[in-house]
Amino acid sequence: MGFGNVSERRMQPPQIGVSVVVLALGPDEHDGTPGTLWMPLVKRVREPFLGRWALPGGSLISGKSLEQAAYEALSSTTDLRPQYLEQLYAFGDPKRSSSGLPMVSIAYWALVGGVESVDFTTTTNVQWFSEKHLPELAFDHRRIVDFALTRLRHNVAYPRVASRLIGERFTLAQLHRVFEAVTGSEIDVANFRRKMLASGQLEETGDKIREGRQRPAMVYRYRMQEHHDADALHGWTQEELRTLEDAAEASEDANAAIVPLMPWANPITR
Amino acid sequence: MGFGNVSERRMQPPQIGVSVVVLALGPDEHDGTPGTLWMPLVKRVREPFLGRWALPGGSLISGKSLEQAAYEALSSTTDLRPQYLEQLYAFGDPKRSSSGLPMVSIAYWALVGGVESVDFTTTTNVQWFSEKHLPELAFDHRRIVDFALTRLRHNVAYPRVASRLIGERFTLAQLHRVFEAVTGSEIDVANFRRKMLASGQLEETGDKIREGRQRPAMVYRYRMQEHHDADALHGWTQEELRTLEDAAEASEDANAAIVPLMPWANPITR
DNA sequence: TCAAAAGTGTTAGCTGTACACCCATGG
DNA sequence: CCATGGGTGTACAGCTAACACTTTTGA
Missing domain, CATH: 1.10.10.10 (Winged helix-like DNA-binding domain superfamily/Winged helix DNA-binding domain)
Known part of the structure; x- marks a missing residue:
């Protein structure tokens, strides 16, 4: 059972996926000093955009939360535990895939590292790229990357x-x-x-x-700082709280509760 | 062809919908001075949560952007043109519907008004509620409302x-x-x-x-202020730009381009 | 001429920024 | 003993918060 033609695909209900911009601090390409952001990209093995570099991601399947899906997209490319994971934005323009396949993508950004600890190993399908020398990306992933970098720049003070x-x-x-x-x-x-x-x-x-x-x-x-029990108050997850704060002005900084990330995460196999 | 039982439904691919928190400034309930936020809610006519009040919203079907879907959810309850429309957050916990139906909901918030101009008419299925006296809401819509109110409070200075x-x-x-x-x-x-x-x-x-x-x-x-052509620069929609700015610190305020909202919107029939 | 709301002036304290300066260390 | 980066002191500009004050109006 293959796909139909383009106009048939347009009539499908949209698929949901997650995409993750994984950022780590790595060495500058000229002098070796750490001062450049790097991110892993995966080479697409399917149409559309076969052979292009794309953000790690995956389809959202039943029974999994968005954060879990993002976490798994991340672990498929990096065996590091994410140190930070936050929702960015949901992209849903039907024109975005430019191949007729309606697709909604929920973008996340993640930080990994520990300056020394990131393994920038290149494999056939996964390669780390410097923020300054990104290849052409599939879909609208370039915009998602810019989105994530802007967010990081605005939030690094936290x-x-x-x-x-x-x-x-x-x-x-x-x-x-x-x-x-x-x-x-x-x-x-x-x-x-x-x-x-x-x-x-x-x-x-x-x-x-x-x-x-x-x-x-x-x-x-x-x-x-110790746990405020803010989530018990409103039933918000930590991740949602962070996004709320992102919308906040600078004045109230970091009165957020910090709890161990990914409480549902399985022990890492590395 | 009906639905299967709960565990069968859990295996379905998730449905995508949009929910919109529509806010308008209305009279206070005690003194009549304008100083309370009101929002329209719709009464659910289907399970789950039949009879409960819920945010206006709808399923995302093919060929429509998320913003268009949000806009239409809004016009189904209010015949006012939205003065402001911005994506809030994508909620996707599989447990959220508490009925086994996996569902991802992309929440928007909108402002309508002009102090005098909002029509707070109640119909059978749509009723305006004061922010201070909300009924119990279906799904996790209460959290979405709180999310929107927090965002508004943080952003009203813009x-x-x-x-x-x-x-x-x-x-x-x-x-x-x-x-x-x-x-x-x-x-x-x-x-x-x-x-x-x-x-x-x-x-x-x-x-x-x-x-x-x-x-x-x-x-x-x-x-x-005049149009910066920022969208031409990065291919971002105005709505995406606003969300980017929400993540910004207070320092850089409102150098955003303002263009007529909803350029794709049809002339209103009222 | 008085009450009430519109609108202005003044000051004390806090914060960000610039930059001059001193301190510890290995070569 | 000196070059280098680590670390401290200080002074000014601009902003915020508090509140006393003047102006305009209709009754």
């Missing part, structure tokens, strides 16, 4: 976001580099330090680390 | 949002009342005036209007 990119322990200088890399703008180091420390979100580990040959820097860690 | 609630021409006092009503907090009138005027977004009409028996107030109007 500790829960930045911390998922950089990893558990870090110096203020490292954190500063991440901010400059992600936002693409220069930030005064002195003021950055004070702002971060004043936020009360950072906690000294007591350790020091020397990166170059100079004075060693204090190692910090994000202080995970 | 002129394009507030203006769609209040109507074309207004005094600063009226605008001030809207802000206080929506945010639920007291705002110093003097500072509010200055902030609004300093924003450069307001424009005198030259008219004055007297609401009580006192000194008449200047009538203002929002200055619609």
Whole structure:
């Protein structure tokens, strides 16, 4: 049972899928300093857009939540546990597939990493690309990527976001580099330090680390604040709460509850 | 050909629908002053949740964009042109329908109005409810409503949002009342005036209007800034751009292009 | 001429930004 | 002892919040 022709396909009820923009901090392509965002793409093995690079994703099948589907799309390309996963937007223009197949795609963005810990291995069907040198993508995935990058730039100031990119322990200088890399703008180091420390979100580990040959820097860690029970209040999932906050103004920062991500996730097999 | 039993339905591919939270500013229920948000709900005529109130919405069928589907859900309950329409969130937990029918719902929020112009007529299947006295809703629609209200509260400071609630021409006092009503907090009138005027977004009409028996107030109007051609730049729809901005911090306000809403909308028949 | 709402001025305190400066370390 | 990055002090500009004040109107 093959597909019908284009106009027949247009009459089908739309299919739902998820697409995930997975972002990790990796080395710059010229100097090796970490300061560029990388994302894995998969090569399509079917029409339409056979052979093109596309975002990891999959169809939504019964009994699974959207987050689960996104999580699985992610684990099919990376064996890392996502450090952050949030819904971006639902794309549903019937013209978007440009092949007549009506399709609604719910886009997610995820952060993986820990600066050192990401494995940028290339396989036949999965390859990591620098944000700055993306190939042509299938469907409207390029727009989804831009959407995700914009969101990240706007949200990197939230500790829960930045911390998922950089990893558990870090110096203020490292954190500063991440901010400059992600936002693409220069930030005064002195003021950055004070702002971060004043936020009360950072906690000294007591350790020091020397990166170059100079004075060693204090190692910090994000202080995970205790669970507010906000979800019990309104029945919202953490992910939904984050999206709510994304819509918030800057004023109320990070009074969100942080709980272990993906409470339903199975133990990872790696 | 009826439905199978619950476990059979669970195996179906999920259905996609849209739900719309339509908000308008209406009179307070005690004093008649405009200061309460109202929304239309429809009574369900089918299982599940037969007889319960639910958000206007519908199934997504082929060839229609999500926005079109949302627009039509809106026009089925209100013959007003939506002044604002924006995607909220995609809800997709398979447990959400509590009846075994897998369902993904893409929620939109819309503003209609112009203070005087909304017709709060009740019909058999459609009734307007005050935000403060909502009945029990079908599905997880209560959460969607809360989601929309939170979004509105966070975004009312954006002129394009507030203006769609209040109507074309207004005094600063009226605008001030809207802000206080929506945010639920007291705002110093003097500072509010200055902030609004300093924003450069307001424009005198030259008219004055007297609401009580006192000194008449200047009538203002929002200055619609010219079209940035941002959509041509990135291929984003206006609606997608707004959602992007929602994720933005307060700093960059309203450099968004404003174009006539719903360019594909047919002339209204009223 | 008085009450009530429209509209203006003034100040204290907070925050962001710029930039000068001191400190610790290995070579 | 010096170059380098880590880390601190300070001063100014601009914004916000609070509230006292003046103006305009109809009754």
